[in-house]
Amino acid sequence: MLVCKRLSETANGIGTRLYSPHPFPHRGADSHLRDAFSRDAWAALNGEKQLSFARIEQINGKRMVRYAVPDRMTEACVACHSVHSQSPCRDWEVGQIRGALEDHYPLAPVMSRMDVHDRSVNLIAINLTFATPLSVG
Numbered sequence: 001m002l003v004c005k006r007l008s009e010t011a012n013g014i015g016t017r018l019y020s021p022h023p024f025p026h027r028g029a030d031s032h033l034r035d036a037f038s039r040d041a042w043a044a045l046n047g048e049k050q051l052s053f054a055r056i057e058q059i060n061g062k063r064m065v066r067y068a069v070p071d072r073m074t075e076a077c078v079a080c081h082s083v084h085s086q087s088p089c090r091d092w093e094v095g096q097i098r099g100a101l102e103d104h105y106p107l108a109p110v111m112s113r114m115d116v117h118d119r120s121v122n123l124i125a126i127n128l129t130f131a132t133p134l135s136v137g
Helices: 002-008 036-047 075-081 108-112 116-131
Strands: 015-019 053-059 062-072 097-106
Touching: 036 053, 036 062, 036 097, 097 108
Parallel strands: none
Antiparallel strands: 015 097, 053 062, 062 097
8 A cells, every 4th residue: 555655646647546445444535436437447347357447537637547457365365354353344255356456647648759650550559448348258
């Protein structure tokens, strides 16, 4: 959690956060599903067996890429989280998704480094990637 906080304190708009519908009480509001993206990512990663969830969104006047992957419970995680006195959930299982790890970054710096042709090709690739659900069959 400290690593996520430190990475998100940069001024360039790049950030990382770990969130869950079952955060430890001391984690604060940033650990909850606080917006539509985090709720949609949680639903997709849990319900549709997706490996990742991504979307381009307008945030504070900037086009941002948001990308989330599941944070799954290992044996060590289950051993601690299931008995910890502050754990909001006590019946964790190995492989269960305990949270989502999200990276977000502004799209503008990436786009400004490309020439016009590359930009068009990459925008098409980005749109196809985000329009197509990433799922496991």
